[in-house]
Amino acid sequence: MEGAKAGGVVKHILLAKFKDEIPQYQIDQLIQGYAKLVHLIEPMKAFHWGKDVSIENLHQGFTHVFESTFESVEGIAAYISHPAHVEFANIFLGFLEKVLVVDYKPMPVQL
Template structure:
């Protein structure tokens, strides 16, 4: 097993944008979010998508954003980074709902 706090951490953000946020603004915000990987060193990867579930359990969330960090400490550096703080203010102000979860990926070997 890996030491506590060591190894990659996934940072998931589920979002529902406010009804008055235009598709163009959403695209601009997503592009800004994606660009953080170029500006904040501990952020190693970024992926995003929209809900396509057939189970209808999304609870109103429409977008998911997944960032990968080198460690739990890297997530902390990211959260405190001035570029993230500035972006988060704009991004979160455009959201109606948000849920954030950080986790350490574990593989199951059968």
Template sequence: MEEEAKGFVRRVLLFKVKPETPPDQIEEAIKRYSNLVNLVESLKSWHMGTDVSIENLQEGFTHVFELTYESAEGVAEYMAHPAHLEFHELFWPLVEKVVVIDYKLTPFRNPN
């Protein structure tokens, strides 16, 4: 896997948006968030989705985002980037709860 060899880091974010947030405000924030991949060099990809689970185990989380960075240092570069800080100021007031997990891609080889 090419991403493993390069030391890429993935970030998974789960967001629970405040229920009183108007849908158009959420949509505008997501558009701005998606544009960060064009503004921050270390951010290599950006994907998002909304919950469609039938298991009802999402605990109120409504949106998932997956970002890929070139390295752990790239995550730090992203966090300090002015475009990210500007987005954070816009989006954070809409958020009720967030979960963030960063991980390096790790190969799993079944011994069987």
């Protein structure tokens, strides 16, 4: 993974499908809990989320996207092992039917 240890922004993308029986109010509470991590874990610099709105129907059942921004790959490692993340993930993952996580370093377009 070229440049993975180098500094620079890293995006942590989590695609999720909540279990069908999870009520909306509980999904809302889980999203709020996820969003609070940005205030508890220093390497986590930003958090955004949204629901799938694509008309292409290629979502493979994933309904929610969560994007966290870190200043380095090492920042993601610190986040993953942070007690607040571990506690939240142990709860959050139990409500999901499907999950996919990808970390990447945004690259400029070379024209």
